[in-house]
Amino acid sequence: xxxxxxxxxxxxxxxxxxxxxxxxxxxxxxxxxxxxxxxxxxxxxxxxxxxxxxxxxxxxxxxxxxxxxxxxxxxxxxxxxxxxxxxxxxxxxxxxxxxxxxxxxxxxxxxxxxxxxxxxxxxxxxxxxxxxxxxxxxxxxxxxxxxxxxxxxxxxxxxxxxxxxxxxxxxxxxxxxxxxxxxxxxxxxxxxxxxxxxxxxxxxxxxxxxxxxxxxxxxxxxxxxxxxxxxxxxxxxxxxxxxxxxxxxxxxxxxxxxxxxxxxxxxxxxxxxxxxxxxxxxxxxx
Numbered sequence: 001x002x003x004x005x006x007x008x009x010x011x012x013x014x015x016x017x018x019x020x021x022x023x024x025x026x027x028x029x030x031x032x033x034x035x036x037x038x039x040x041x042x043x044x045x046x047x048x049x050x051x052x053x054x055x056x057x058x059x060x061x062x063x064x065x066x067x068x069x070x071x072x073x074x075x076x077x078x079x080x081x082x083x084x085x086x087x088x089x090x091x092x093x094x095x096x097x098x099x100x101x102x103x104x105x106x107x108x109x110x111x112x113x114x115x116x117x118x119x120x121x122x123x124x125x126x127x128x129x130x131x132x133x134x135x136x137x138x139x140x141x142x143x144x145x146x147x148x149x150x151x152x153x154x155x156x157x158x159x160x161x162x163x164x165x166x167x168x169x170x171x172x173x174x175x176x177x178x179x180x181x182x183x184x185x186x187x188x189x190x191x192x193x194x195x196x197x198x199x200x201x202x203x204x205x206x207x208x209x210x211x212x213x214x215x216x217x218x219x220x221x222x223x224x225x226x227x228x229x230x231x232x233x234x235x236x237x238x239x240x241x242x243x244x245x246x247x248x249x250x251x252x253x254x255x256x257x258x259x260x261x262x263x264x265x266x267x268x269x270x271x272x273x274x275x276x277x278x279x280x281x282x283x284x285x286x
Contacts, residue, residue: 019071023166027071035064038104041111050110060102067095071169079230081220085237091169092142093245096176101252105187130190133182135201142175143208150216156223179205184252195257202253206246213239 038060045052070090075083105124109117123129131137149155149168158164183202185192217235220226226234 019169020162020166024071028068031064031068035061041107044111056102059098060104063095063098066090066098070095081226081230081234082237085234088172089237089241092172092176096180097245097248100180100184103186124188125190132178133189135182135193135198138179138182139201139205142179143205145171145175147212150212150221153223155221183249198253202250209242210239
């Protein structure tokens, strides 16, 4: 008697497919060139006697490495939905955080030629440019997009179209960068949101991410048929990995607030006046 051939769902098969090679190659090339340009700009600053911490170089290049690894999807025999979630974690959360911590906009404003700097200053002061990096808007683009991806048939549909799949990953990356950029507010922007707003948005976003992960533990995305073990492992990667990144975001925000309040207190002591509460939330240096 011939043994029965295992049947694998179409959804599971397409979920294990890699991103389109041209997309992966483009992201890898742009990332490598971006890291080289970053290092060259940092070296130019140091050569003329300006300070630029080497730690920022390491953070930015680490973010680039995580991004390249994420789009390369080197997950081997990892179950399909878990592999997808590892890619989501790398591309949409870890890489954006590390890239933003490198403060590339600040570096560009300090190292680029004058015409480029003027153009960037004009861009950062434009009203329309400030909207996507407002923490509530950035959180909606990022975590709202994840709810749309995982709680509608979009995930199943995207993995039947290689370029739609690539577009989804590009959105995850850009939304993650906007969220980290707007929440941390390390680089100069038109309007720097207050600490209370940033803390509230981070708490709400973390809650939405955790609830989504728990819902995936119970039921997979519509139109897919992953095994229970795969769903459970993927949701745990999303839940605990997301928690780790969100704790890192919270730590950076808290550190900036603490240092800024300390500077405000020292200034107040020098002038023998009480420090106004919350005035340091807009401090820009870290």
